[in-house]
Amino acid sequence: MKGVPYPATVAILALAFSLASAYDPSPLQDFCVAINNTDSAVFVNGKFCKDPTTVTTCDFFFPGLNIPGNTAASKLRSSVNLVNVDKLLGLNTLGISLARLDFAPYGLNPPHIHPHGTELLVVMEGALLVGFVTSNPNKIFTKGLNKGDVFVFPIGLIHFRFNIGKTNAVAFAGLNSQNPGLITIENAIFGSNPPINPDVLAKAFQLDKNVVDYLQKQF
Incomplete structure (x- = not known):
């Protein structure tokens, strides 16, 4: 049986990787209770793991x-x-x-x-x-x-x-x-901050600029 051409192999691998990385990977531990750490600028899922020895039942509960x-x-x-x-x-x-x-x-x-x-x-x-x-x-x-x-x-x-x-x-x-x-x-x-240029919105929505100004003030 002939092998798959190299370019096709690369394309298949690239597609498989893109699908595999489309969502968060499965965790390799039972849990990773988040701890807010405002001293770090690292954001993978935006959180760091709490020390498992300090985890309590309340970490899994919301009333x-x-x-x-x-x-x-x-x-x-x-x-x-x-x-x-x-x-x-x-x-x-x-x-x-x-x-x-x-x-x-x-x-x-x-x-x-x-x-x-x-x-x-x-x-x-x-x-x-x-x-x-x-x-x-x-x-x-x-x-x-x-x-x-x-x-x-x-x-x-x-x-x-x-x-x-x-x-x-x-x-x-x-x-x-x-x-x-x-x-x-x-x-x-x-309502973006700073606001989108009113001329852009007026043309995009085919509105009078005064209407755009009014709408931006509402938000």
Whole structure:
């Protein structure tokens, strides 16, 4: 049998390496409880490991997801309580996090992306309209969800949740990252610091510059 040509071998190895390095590697120890070390500028997963001899049960425990979020504090009438590695240090290197989402009637979790994680959502109470948009040519997948329904949002794609009911809604989301990250679209575009040049946004969105100025002031 003839051997695989060298260029093809290199291409296959490169592809295998890129797939293998696309996500955090599997840990080689039982756990690596994070310890915040502000004296170092080294950020692999952004954390260092706590001395295993000082680890306690509390490092793997987080209370309070039974408590509803304060939707009244948000203009969008929604609340998200994300339990990531910053709140539950035992999540470090385990590649998972969890969130509770609360919605007042007609509350919105606005279009956003998680650059580091896919999200699996389950509705516990109420009714939600959810959806995500693919990369070009930007097809939208949207669905009305009720109690017990599950929906998945692929990693890095813009997605949203909207309470279409007249009662409060509650959902829980699991993400395959200890720190999935968050980029809220309107905040990133109109609320960046320093702000994006208004001329750029006016041309990109085909808006009057005064409208762009108004939107930037909102964020």
